[in-house]
Amino acid sequence: MENLSDRIKNMSESATLAMAAKAREFKENGIDVISLSLGEPDFKTPKHIQEGAKAAIDENKYFAYPPVNGYLDLRKAICDKFKKENNLDYTPDQIVVSNGAKQSIINVMLSLINPGDEVIVFSPYWVSYTAAIELAEGIPVLIKGSIEDDFKATAEQLKEAITPKTKAIIFSSPCNPTGSVFTKEELEKIAEVVLAHEGLMVMSDEIYEHINYSGAHASIGAIPGMIDRTITINGMAKGFAMTGWRVGYIGAPTWVAKACNKIQGQLTSANCSIAQRATLTALTTDLGPTVEMTKEYKRRRDLVYDLLNKVPGFKTNMPEGAFYFFPDVSSYFGKSNGETTINDASDLCLYLLDKAHVSLVTGDAFGDPNCIRLSYAASEENLREAITRITDALSAFN
Numbered sequence: 001m002e003n004l005s006d007r008i009k010n011m012s013e014s015a016t017l018a019m020a021a022k023a024r025e026f027k028e029n030g031i032d033v034i035s036l037s038l039g040e041p042d043f044k045t046p047k048h049i050q051e052g053a054k055a056a057i058d059e060n061k062y063f064a065y066p067p068v069n070g071y072l073d074l075r076k077a078i079c080d081k082f083k084k085e086n087n088l089d090y091t092p093d094q095i096v097v098s099n100g101a102k103q104s105i106i107n108v109m110l111s112l113i114n115p116g117d118e119v120i121v122f123s124p125y126w127v128s129y130t131a132a133i134e135l136a137e138g139i140p141v142l143i144k145g146s147i148e149d150d151f152k153a154t155a156e157q158l159k160e161a162i163t164p165k166t167k168a169i170i171f172s173s174p175c176n177p178t179g180s181v182f183t184k185e186e187l188e189k190i191a192e193v194v195l196a197h198e199g200l201m202v203m204s205d206e207i208y209e210h211i212n213y214s215g216a217h218a219s220i221g222a223i224p225g226m227i228d229r230t231i232t233i234n235g236m237a238k239g240f241a242m243t244g245w246r247v248g249y250i251g252a253p254t255w256v257a258k259a260c261n262k263i264q265g266q267l268t269s270a271n272c273s274i275a276q277r278a279t280l281t282a283l284t285t286d287l288g289p290t291v292e293m294t295k296e297y298k299r300r301r302d303l304v305y306d307l308l309n310k311v312p313g314f315k316t317n318m319p320e321g322a323f324y325f326f327p328d329v330s331s332y333f334g335k336s337n338g339e340t341t342i343n344d345a346s347d348l349c350l351y352l353l354d355k356a357h358v359s360l361v362t363g364d365a366f367g368d369p370n371c372i373r374l375s376y377a378a379s380e381e382n383l384r385e386a387i388t389r390i391t392d393a394l395s396a397f398n
């Protein structure tokens with residue numbers, strides 16, 4: 001007899017990973033699926049980072065448990081990175097290195113949230129934020145940005161959503177899934193609201209910071225007064241094409257970092273030693289490969305913007321960062337081709353997977369049921385082919 005906990009029964013599956021698994025299944029059955037569902041760089045980890053990992057193995061001394069929060073020299077390098085690139089002042093005891101930014105986020109949620117506490121989530125949001133809040137028995141409160149405003153919720157919306165139960169807020173900039181980037185001025189307005197509420201904490205997910213086409217990345221923690229109110233979340237997966245290495249980290253007030261260290265000590269212990277050494281190489285050498293990858297993403301962004309604008313019924317904004325488009329596809333809802341009726345974005349995604357063999361993720365999972373997410377971290381050839389297939393498959397409804 002299955003007798004699972006309510007916790008797991010109530011948890012929604014990660015929609016990004018579920019769709020990636022479905023695409024993998026199709027491929028294993030010999031179907032040529034173009035996978036644009038998972039947000040995963042299609043580049044290899046830069047050679048010098050690979051070499052850093054190999055050298056660490058050859059040094060023959062990185063096989064034991066590392067300190068739970070990460071090697072000291074790595075945490076120092078992360079402090080230097082935060083100072084140099086983000087103007088954030090952290091000391092090594094304020095850094096915790098984890099198994100991916102996803103674990104960093106869950107560590108923080110479990111450290112801050114009591115049952116019934118509210119966490120304000122800027123929506124559209126990354127799929128795992130709400131799951132992490134709910135795991136900590138908190139209540140996600142969504143404030144929603146519209147496509148006309150580049151999907152960016154405002155400081156005014158934040159102010160209205162705050163109640164005596166609000167413990168924290170979370171957002172990503174550049175944003176997964178919309179590609180929107182908060183300007184420094186917008187962050188200042190958000191910070192003003194936060195600072196007016198004693199104890200309110202900000203989780204600022206900056207994992208796409210390098211994939212930014214709008215110029216400088218702004219960190220909310222660098223705004224005067226905010227360093228004590230901000231947990232800056234980052235990781236190696238996106239900017240350094242290191243998804244499989246599983247390295248995330250936070251910079252946080254000491255009391256938060258200590259709590260995350262304690263939780264991680266009971267859950268997973270430290271992140272893999274060799275992945276940490278590779279990360280040290282990545283953070284102490286120049287950003288050349290990251291800059292080159294970003295140039296390529298920008299080229300693809302421009303290409304996909306043009307192509308998506310030609311798909312009948314798709315409404316698209318111009319993302320300024322990350323590697324996603326989040327088109328509104330609601331013009332298809334209620335339409336039938338005689339065989340299939342598209343009731344919502346999930347139906348559309350399943351139809352496109354089935355008929356066009358292109359995998360995408362439904363916007364429901366990101367808080368906007370009118371949209372679908374397309375990752376353009378794929379080759380130009382695949383992107384062109386995918387959008388041709390999408391257009392052809394949808395022509396049955398036009």
Ligand code: GLU
Pocket residue numbers: 014016017037038039040102126127128176
């Ligand atoms: N963050 C990526 C995405 O949104 C990777 C998958 C995941 O962990 O959700 O697709």
